[in-house]
Amino acid sequence: MTQTTLGIHDVGSAAALAEVARRDASDPLRRYRDAFVLPPGLIYLDGNSLGPAPKAALAALHTAAHEEWAQGLIRSWNAAGWWRLASVVGDKIGRLIGAEPGETVVADTTSANIFKVLHAGLALRPGRTAILTEKSAFPTDIYIAEGIAHSTAGVTVRLSDDTGADFAKKLDGDVAVVLANQVDYRTGELRDVARVTARVHAAGAVIAWDLCHSAGAMPVDLAAARADLAVGCSYKYLNGGPGAPAFVYAATRHHAHLTQPLSGWWGHAAPFAFETAYRPEPGIRRLMCGTQPILSMRAMQASIDLWDDISIADVRSKSMALTRLFIDLVETSCRGHGLTLVSPRDDALRGSQVSFAHAHGYPIMQNLIARGVIGDFRAPNLIRFGFAPLYVSQRDVHDAVVILKDILDSGSWHDPAYAALSAVT
Amino acid sequence: MTQTTLGIHDVGSAAALAEVARRDASDPLRRYRDAFVLPPGLIYLDGNSLGPAPKAALAALHTAAHEEWAQGLIRSWNAAGWWRLASVVGDKIGRLIGAEPGETVVADTTSANIFKVLHAGLALRPGRTAILTEKSAFPTDIYIAEGIAHSTAGVTVRLSDDTGADFAKKLDGDVAVVLANQVDYRTGELRDVARVTARVHAAGAVIAWDLCHSAGAMPVDLAAARADLAVGCSYKYLNGGPGAPAFVYAATRHHAHLTQPLSGWWGHAAPFAFETAYRPEPGIRRLMCGTQPILSMRAMQASIDLWDDISIADVRSKSMALTRLFIDLVETSCRGHGLTLVSPRDDALRGSQVSFAHAHGYPIMQNLIARGVIGDFRAPNLIRFGFAPLYVSQRDVHDAVVILKDILDSGSWHDPAYAALSAVT
Numbered sequence: 053m054t055q056t057t058l059g060i061h062d063v064g065s066a067a068a069l070a071e072v073a074r075r076d077a078s079d080p081l082r083r084y085r086d087a088f089v090l091p092p093g094l095i096y097l098d099g100n101s102l103g104p105a106p107k108a109a110l111a112a113l114h115t116a117a118h119e120e121w122a123q124g125l126i127r128s129w130n131a132a133g134w135w136r137l138a139s140v141v142g143d144k145i146g147r148l149i150g151a152e153p154g155e156t157v158v159a160d161t162t163s164a165n166i167f168k169v170l171h172a173g174l175a176l177r178p179g180r181t182a183i184l185t186e187k188s189a190f191p192t193d194i195y196i197a198e199g200i201a202h203s204t205a206g207v208t209v210r211l212s213d214d215t216g217a218d219f220a221k222k223l224d225g226d227v228a229v230v231l232a233n234q235v236d237y238r239t240g241e242l243r244d245v246a247r248v249t250a251r252v253h254a255a256g257a258v259i260a261w262d263l264c265h266s267a268g269a270m271p272v273d274l275a276a277a278r279a280d281l282a283v284g285c286s287y288k289y290l291n292g293g294p295g296a297p298a299f300v301y302a303a304t305r306h307h308a309h310l311t312q313p314l315s316g317w318w319g320h321a322a323p324f325a326f327e328t329a330y331r332p333e334p335g336i337r338r339l340m341c342g343t344q345p346i347l348s349m350r351a352m353q354a355s356i357d358l359w360d361d362i363s364i365a366d367v368r369s370k371s372m373a374l375t376r377l378f379i380d381l382v383e384t385s386c387r388g389h390g391l392t393l394v395s396p397r398d399d400a401l402r403g404s405q406v407s408f409a410h411a412h413g414y415p416i417m418q419n420l421i422a423r424g425v426i427g428d429f430r431a432p433n434l435i436r437f438g439f440a441p442l443y444v445s446q447r448d449v450h451d452a453v454v455i456l457k458d459i460l461d462s463g464s465w466h467d468p469a470y471a472a473l474s475a476v477t
Numbered sequence: 478m479t480q481t482t483l484g485i486h487d488v489g490s491a492a493a494l495a496e497v498a499r500r501d502a503s504d505p506l507r508r509y510r511d512a513f514v515l516p517p518g519l520i521y522l523d524g525n526s527l528g529p530a531p532k533a534a535l536a537a538l539h540t541a542a543h544e545e546w547a548q549g550l551i552r553s554w555n556a557a558g559w560w561r562l563a564s565v566v567g568d569k570i571g572r573l574i575g576a577e578p579g580e581t582v583v584a585d586t587t588s589a590n591i592f593k594v595l596h597a598g599l600a601l602r603p604g605r606t607a608i609l610t611e612k613s614a615f616p617t618d619i620y621i622a623e624g625i626a627h628s629t630a631g632v633t634v635r636l637s638d639d640t641g642a643d644f645a646k647k648l649d650g651d652v653a654v655v656l657a658n659q660v661d662y663r664t665g666e667l668r669d670v671a672r673v674t675a676r677v678h679a680a681g682a683v684i685a686w687d688l689c690h691s692a693g694a695m696p697v698d699l700a701a702a703r704a705d706l707a708v709g710c711s712y713k714y715l716n717g718g719p720g721a722p723a724f725v726y727a728a729t730r731h732h733a734h735l736t737q738p739l740s741g742w743w744g745h746a747a748p749f750a751f752e753t754a755y756r757p758e759p760g761i762r763r764l765m766c767g768t769q770p771i772l773s774m775r776a777m778q779a780s781i782d783l784w785d786d787i788s789i790a791d792v793r794s795k796s797m798a799l800t801r802l803f804i805d806l807v808e809t810s811c812r813g814h815g816l817t818l819v820s821p822r823d824d825a826l827r828g829s830q831v832s833f834a835h836a837h838g839y840p841i842m843q844n845l846i847a848r849g850v851i852g853d854f855r856a857p858n859l860i861r862f863g864f865a866p867l868y869v870s871q872r873d874v875h876d877a878v879v880i881l882k883d884i885l886d887s888g889s890w891h892d893p894a895y896a897a898l899s900a901v902t
Contacts (some may be wrong), residue, residue, distance in 0.1 A: 167741075294770075295768045
């Protein structure tokens, strides 16, 4: 048996199983696994796309539907606190991203919130007209920036090729707002929020952080970085449920000057006064627009409440251990099968996901899914695996690699059925 | 006993009870009442604000949460059809508003959809720069129009004082798009969609209809009227659940030229190709933006499916009978208590709600709610009652008036506790 410093490289061996069992036994987060519904026989490595269902979320959803909606009816806007829910849940998320109370609110979709914060950023820097983001950003970031440029005279979008020289070159005195992803959705590359924010500020611009792939996966400290604006998703590492509403953040120092065109009645200072002119709410709720989906939000609230007792330092520590183990085991046991790591090898530069490039990534991933290992494929050639520390164990990582190795060794992914499967996620 | 042509004016009498019982027995929609959870002891006249829970919606929500999310996980985007849900449900709603398949999609909030259709309308009429809407429109309509004007060079908002002379005067050659409510949310006044659309077209503009207070309450025929654009709410007469996502409509003839700034990835022609430039979907889905709340949408879908077998002509006919009965009974039995009808007296001009003005409307409504008659209050002085034909009976109308009469006769609403209650809806 090949022994390495990790001692478990020979996947499938008794020694490997003993070692992952030992590690799982000392995992400070292990009790959270039982907080989720995890279908038996499945290794779920796609919580970076859709988190599994917390049992508490299912219970909260039942109460919201059967008691608050069905029995309480319209009275629940007051009696069940629906009206303030976006702020209550927003503040809970705020705690995970380094926001003060009153700086985060649940609203709409990530895409819509990007629209708001980019407009807000442009308004905070009058005279400047450019939005800067990265070519590698999640596409909706770019599409929304384009939508603003097409509909707003003079506004342009710049795409940087990298986060280094080209970014610096394009970050000139005409850039009003930068939209940056804390974690690259394809590679899992992690950006230094404080450092990038400081660079953007030094150039006189404001920054909007897209936290979709970091919130709930690692410590985020927007206040320490003096970040201006942020958006993020609740249904990935935060396990809010499919399509649960997104969140949006703005630092308190900007609130008085915060404007955005989606000025719907939920962002009004007195929504039920039915005034005929818009008058924005003084705080973060001016980034709201319309009525939020309460049933989805109640499930999400229970998911977010799970985080009350969780040490985010433990989450990050376990996340690094899981991703490191996966990289290590794959590279050792699947050598020669054409997989190339595209995620950073350095723990400190890697988010909670690992992507490998493979010329036939699509059928390989379909074969994995058919075998009960759920990751996803990202065009053109990436197989992507997310490691959510609340419910993924070292044993899961080990077993996933056993199956991946078997698929590659046996060539079972060559079955044309896998390439023929359609998938949208 | 005072007898009138209706024969039931003396509310509370045996004759009145017999008459409403007779009418309810011959109601072709009476079987739908059992499709809803209706808390015992409550007369729910606020379905124009939040419809009650269809039993099928609660069941669908359970399946969506426990099977599709918890067991299916990410696979449900394909396996459970989540990806197409916005179109599937959109087309079902389309059937109720006179749309062809592919002209309606479920997306975001009414406010966000107003933003999209007003921008689309401006783009359909290049060179014209004004948005025209009414002072009496639901406030978010005006707020969103303002948001567009503030963020888009040259665009202005005009508010008409009425739907007659002032409207005609303001509908000049600079108006690109008119935003009109089919039913006035305060008074219940019903507008003639075909006639107003024709007037707007004659002036060279396009029209966007806000159907929030008409969809599910009466026949709507956008195609016959050759309407251009429309938005609407799913949680009022359509009973989709609290904050369920809204819908948006665009006539097929406009699709190729339809643009809007909220160009998120869900509106892209190939969302999972992750292209770096926006390329809109050819049809109505270009009005989508981000990921929709699936749990809320599943409940909503089951609510919408209820309409498959329902005759909308029966709905309208019963709606007119209920509102007429309410007006008639209130005016007969509550005379001298300072109530003034603000809804149209002519059935043909009235939506499915009735509003009365009263100097002390707020405590009166709070007293009604405490007595189990749920309507709502709209500033400054309106008590508003919605009559949803799927579950409201003539007996409900009768009994609500008995309680209103008692509150007014006894003066119980003078109790300062009612005025002190806070309410947001």
